[in-house]
Amino acid sequence: MLQETRRGETATADTVDRATELDVKLARVRELLRLRGASAIALSSRESLAWLLGGARVTVPTNGDPVLSAVVAEDALTLHIFSNERDRLVGEELPDAHTATVVDHPWFAPLPGVGSAGAAALDAGTLHETDASAELRAIRARLLPVEADRYRRLGAETAAAVTRVARTVRPGDTEQALAAALSHELIGLGAEPIVLLVAGEGRLDLRHPLPTRARLGRRAMLVVGARRQGLIVNLTRWIGAEPDSEGVGARLLQVEADAFAATRPGRSLADVLADIAASYLEHDFDADEWLRHHQGGPTGYAGRDPRATPTARDRVVRGQAFAWNPSAPRAKAEDTVLVGDGLPEILTTDPAWPSRVVRGLARPEALPFA
Numbered sequence: 001m002l003q004e005t006r007r008g009e010t011a012t013a014d015t016v017d018r019a020t021e022l023d024v025k026l027a028r029v030r031e032l033l034r035l036r037g038a039s040a041i042a043l044s045s046r047e048s049l050a051w052l053l054g055g056a057r058v059t060v061p062t063n064g065d066p067v068l069s070a071v072v073a074e075d076a077l078t079l080h081i082f083s084n085e086r087d088r089l090v091g092e093e094l095p096d097a098h099t100a101t102v103v104d105h106p107w108f109a110p111l112p113g114v115g116s117a118g119a120a121a122l123d124a125g126t127l128h129e130t131d132a133s134a135e136l137r138a139i140r141a142r143l144l145p146v147e148a149d150r151y152r153r154l155g156a157e158t159a160a161a162v163t164r165v166a167r168t169v170r171p172g173d174t175e176q177a178l179a180a181a182l183s184h185e186l187i188g189l190g191a192e193p194i195v196l197l198v199a200g201e202g203r204l205d206l207r208h209p210l211p212t213r214a215r216l217g218r219r220a221m222l223v224v225g226a227r228r229q230g231l232i233v234n235l236t237r238w239i240g241a242e243p244d245s246e247g248v249g250a251r252l253l254q255v256e257a258d259a260f261a262a263t264r265p266g267r268s269l270a271d272v273l274a275d276i277a278a279s280y281l282e283h284d285f286d287a288d289e290w291l292r293h294h295q296g297g298p299t300g301y302a303g304r305d306p307r308a309t310p311t312a313r314d315r316v317v318r319g320q321a322f323a324w325n326p327s328a329p330r331a332k333a334e335d336t337v338l339v340g341d342g343l344p345e346i347l348t349t350d351p352a353w354p355s356r357v358v359r360g361l362a363r364p365e366a367l368p369f370a
Contacts, residue, residue: 018054018095021146025052028139029072032132039125040073041132042113047230047301048129051140055150055229056093060085062192062227069111069118070100071126082107134314140301141320147231148338151321154191155233155336155347158226161185163350166239166367171218175200175211178222186226194232194303195225201240204330207293218242219366221332230301234323235348236334238366248331249366251283256333257359258282259295259324260344269297269312276308276326285328296325299336321347333363 029052033041043049049058049066058066068081068089081089083104090102110117119128129136143151165181175198186193199209201217209221219240226233244250255276262275277290297308300321306312316322316339325334337344343360355362 019098021054021144022052022095022098024144025139026072026077030074032135032139033072033074033127036127036132036135038127040071040123041127042118042122042129043070043072043136044111044113044118044129047140047305048136050230051301053093054095055231056089057230058089058093062194065114069113071112076101078103080105080111082111137298137305137314138317140305141298141314142317143300143319143321143338148319150229151231151233151336151338151347154189154226154228154231156349157189158186158191158224158233159235159348159350159353161189162222162224162235162237163352163367166222166237166353167370169216169220169239169369171216171240171369173216174213175203175209175216175220176213178216178220179211182222182224186224189226189228191226191228193224194227195223195234197221197223201242207327207332216240218369223332223334225303231321232299232301232303233336233348234296234299234303234325234334235336236325236332237353237364240369241366242330248328251285252326252328252331252333253356253358253363254283255279255285255326256324256363257361259326260337260361261359263316263322263324263339263344265316265318265339265341267316269306269308269314269316270310272316273308273310273312276324280326280328289328290326293327294325296323296334299323335364 046059046066049070050056052070067085068079071078077100079100080103084107086104105111112118112121113128165185169178178198179196182196183193197209198211199206199221200214201219202214203209219242221238223236258279259276262272276295280289281287294307297304298320299305320339323336335346335348337346354365356365
């Protein structure tokens with residue numbers, strides 16, 4: 001049944017509405033139930049709920065706990081929603097013509113499948129999401145064409161917004177002012193800024209530079225994570241020139257190119273990460289440079305879904321989104337891409353940003369200060 005549904009997905013790609021999208025995704029979850037011999041599963045994470053419900057905004061604090069849970073059974077979908085959130089979710093977020101049963105819960109009551117109390121309330125034979133986390137990641141990984149189209153729009157619009165802001169930046173601006181301008185642009189796109197990092201020239205050795213009142217100076221790095229309709233794009237950009245006598249930036253782009261080449265359908269994340277780790281040494285970095293910061297991994301409805309580690313067994317699938325972020329002292333590369341059979345499709349690209357071609361792909365260079 002699941003294979004038949006998947007074969008039919010491409011044929012309905014451009015015309016699928018959110019109700020049809022929900023049906024396709026429910027079929028995937030129900031195939032999981034069949035394989036596990038379970039009667040139902042309670043979905044309670046932000047990424048699973050946003051995925052199932054076509055990008056619905058399921059939290060109130062940006063990275064807070066969801067305000068609903070979903071119990072998927074073979075013949076039913078039940079949405080358990082805090083009563084104070086019902087009108088917004090049903091009226092503004094849920095797919096039109098959905099056939100779910102909606103059950104209200106007081107704001108202080110545990111939702112089925114959420115926390116220890118919610119897990120204890122599940123019926124016998126109902127899986128908790130954590131019982132099938134790897135299978136659910138695999139189900140989310142292969143994006144529907146309609147999801148890929150949403151992703152392309154978000155990637156292009158986010159990259160263009162970053163360009164607009166970067167072109168206004170001056171060396172005397174503060175990191176916090178740059179972050180505020182980026183946030184303003186992203187929210188104007190209907191996106192949630194879930195990661196905003198900025199480092200001026202005095203803080204470029206930091207891998208996760210939360211913005212401060214420091215001036216940018218002659219060079220700056222900005223990192224953006226933006227979520228819209230559940231999907232998350234990630235990118236890193238540089239502003240201002242810096243002498244690079246050792247060619248660190250160019251060598252790091254070769255590491256990134258090796259990461260793209262290693263990300264082939266069917267390979268495990270652990271194997272891909274091993275290739276990335278070896279690439280650092282091949283391009284004259286320290287052999288343990290890859291240990292000094294995580295390298296990224298699959299993305300989609302989570303910033304990394306999951307982060308690639310030496311023991312990660314998840315396998316790359318065609319049509320999956322990735323955001324690798326190789327880094328070295330005062331250098332980093334990051335964009336969001338879709339995996340295919342050859343070169344990846346870069347989603348977070350703006351033709352107005354200066355670039356160079358690296359092994360067939362346009363990669364961003366530093367934008368000069370205006």
